[in-house]
Amino acid sequence: MFLTSLLRRARGLRDDRGNAMIAVIGLLAVTSMITVTVTGATVQALGFTSLTRAGVQSNAAAEAGVDAMLAELFADDCPATGELTATQGSVDPTLTGPAASDPFFVATVAYRISTAAAWTPGCPVEAATQIRIQSTGFAVDQGVAESASAGDASAVQAVYTWTPGANSAAVTGAAVFSYGTPGLANSLELLSFNGNSANVIVAEGNIVCSNSVYVQGDIVAANGNIQLDNTCSAGGNVWASGTVTLQGNKTIGGDVIAAGTGLTRIDPQTAIGGGVYARGEIDSWGQRCTSGATGWDAAGDACSVARTTGADPVFYNRTDVVAPTRPAWVDVAFVSADWVSRGWTVRTYTGPCNIDNNGVKNSAVTAFSSYTTPTVIDMRGCSSVTISTSAKLQVTMKTDLTFIMPKTVNIEDFTATSSTSIDRALRFITPDTVADGIPTQTGCGRIDINNQNELEAPIAVMVYTPCPVTNSNQLTWRGQYYAGQVSFSNNSELTYVPIGIPGFDLGNGAGGPGGSGAVGGPAMPGTPGDLLEYTDIDVPA
Numbered sequence: 001m002f003l004t005s006l007l008r009r010a011r012g013l014r015d016d017r018g019n020a021m022i023a024v025i026g027l028l029a030v031t032s033m034i035t036v037t038v039t040g041a042t043v044q045a046l047g048f049t050s051l052t053r054a055g056v057q058s059n060a061a062a063e064a065g066v067d068a069m070l071a072e073l074f075a076d077d078c079p080a081t082g083e084l085t086a087t088q089g090s091v092d093p094t095l096t097g098p099a100a101s102d103p104f105f106v107a108t109v110a111y112r113i114s115t116a117a118a119w120t121p122g123c124p125v126e127a128a129t130q131i132r133i134q135s136t137g138f139a140v141d142q143g144v145a146e147s148a149s150a151g152d153a154s155a156v157q158a159v160y161t162w163t164p165g166a167n168s169a170a171v172t173g174a175a176v177f178s179y180g181t182p183g184l185a186n187s188l189e190l191l192s193f194n195g196n197s198a199n200v201i202v203a204e205g206n207i208v209c210s211n212s213v214y215v216q217g218d219i220v221a222a223n224g225n226i227q228l229d230n231t232c233s234a235g236g237n238v239w240a241s242g243t244v245t246l247q248g249n250k251t252i253g254g255d256v257i258a259a260g261t262g263l264t265r266i267d268p269q270t271a272i273g274g275g276v277y278a279r280g281e282i283d284s285w286g287q288r289c290t291s292g293a294t295g296w297d298a299a300g301d302a303c304s305v306a307r308t309t310g311a312d313p314v315f316y317n318r319t320d321v322v323a324p325t326r327p328a329w330v331d332v333a334f335v336s337a338d339w340v341s342r343g344w345t346v347r348t349y350t351g352p353c354n355i356d357n358n359g360v361k362n363s364a365v366t367a368f369s370s371y372t373t374p375t376v377i378d379m380r381g382c383s384s385v386t387i388s389t390s391a392k393l394q395v396t397m398k399t400d401l402t403f404i405m406p407k408t409v410n411i412e413d414f415t416a417t418s419s420t421s422i423d424r425a426l427r428f429i430t431p432d433t434v435a436d437g438i439p440t441q442t443g444c445g446r447i448d449i450n451n452q453n454e455l456e457a458p459i460a461v462m463v464y465t466p467c468p469v470t471n472s473n474q475l476t477w478r479g480q481y482y483a484g485q486v487s488f489s490n491n492s493e494l495t496y497v498p499i500g501i502p503g504f505d506l507g508n509g510a511g512g513p514g515g516s517g518a519v520g521g522p523a524m525p526g527t528p529g530d531l532l533e534y535t536d537i538d539v540p541a
Helices: 002-074 146-152 298-309 336-341 363-369
Strands: 083-087 103-112 130-138 153-163 176-178 183-185 188-191 200-202 207-210 213-215 219-221 226-228 232-234 238-240 244-246 250-252 256-258 264-266 270-272 276-278 345-348 375-378 385-387 394-397 401-404 409-412 415-418 424-429 447-450 459-472 475-489 492-496 527-537
Touching (some): 002 083, 002 103, 002 130, 002 146, 002 527, 130 527, 146 153, 183 213, 207 213, 207 219, 219 226, 256 264, 276 298, 363 394
Parallel strands (some): 176 200, 176 475, 183 207, 188 213, 188 492, 200 219, 219 238, 232 250, 238 256, 244 264, 256 276, 345 375, 394 415, 424 459, 459 475, 475 492
Antiparallel strands (some): 083 103
């Protein structure tokens, strides 16, 4: 009985040890699961943290690449290959070894000449309207886990409008360049825009200006005299190789410079903001000075000019007064291949030569408003071109347009507007086919622009012809003229917006003492304009 009880107790102890073992094993399993879970979470958190850090670094590097390429474009220093790179070491000089040579960013630039055109890799050309910068940035501290490697590189894309230089490949010329004697009369305003002085430059002949004319710039006669009558005023200098005559109530904002040895006459009703510099003597009938040179001789006249006009200083009989440099005429021929090489499409016009109320419906005319890439329309198949008042031609420009014209043109009641806020260039060019440095006027009729012609911002026009140009009757244009002779009358207004002619140096259109500014000058580069798009993109393979 006792033995039986003892055996039962021993059997019970063995059963308890088995239960304890099961408990221990269960505890170990739970502990292992917790350890694995905590370890996995730690690794995942570490990977996420490194991913975040790498992503921030690579995205910042990509954006730095866009900024660096923009800086190069603004400085007119676009990389020849269209690609700009930087290493980690160039950004952080403390890095050494292989890490210093790792890439920081790779940025590339491309351009297109219209929104419908494909992107062309490389630096923007003259006809470009938009640029695209794509930049890939790289993290200096890469992700520690395989899942975090996506943040090691990031890419962004920025699209900007492209603003061609005021000169592009050409230097643009003055607001009005007239090779021969111009006509400036009857309610004319030549206005500056964006700091560009609206200068009038005449290569050969005298300038006579009268009846409510205001030139917001210089008036320069490179080989002739200047006479300003009846409220004909200038915001800048009046500068002649000969003499200057100022009659009537007017304002000269700058200097009066007369390089001729003849007599310069200055009305006492004139207000002069600068000085008077005359190689010859000065005549004035104004009030005499009360001290010093008080007589009616040359010295007294000079003193009177200073007193009545406010000019300071007033010099006469000065041999060091120099004439403006006489600018040569620039012969602009039309070579189709040259325009094509700059991104233009050249089309031969096949429509009516007389665009009237019927001709305006012709498909060749309505096409003017449909072109979306820079287009040259060669109209020289017509012996003369007329855009008549009855047509009331309105062109909505989606791109730059250049019309190659015959030697007789009549433009009436013509209006051009832009389909967007992007600057558009409109050119009317009658080629000068004889390369002799003077306007070839054989066969010229007249370029007549009259009867309510209007251009709205942001369009600017360039009129080039060796023939005479006449503007009258409510002209409201933005742009410039370069012609054999240019005349304005009857309520004309021109706001000087320089656009020039691609491939030709028309001079920088400046005046000023010494003559060096009358011609020449550096070309002005294009620059990025408004930001149109800034997005993340896939990292290039």
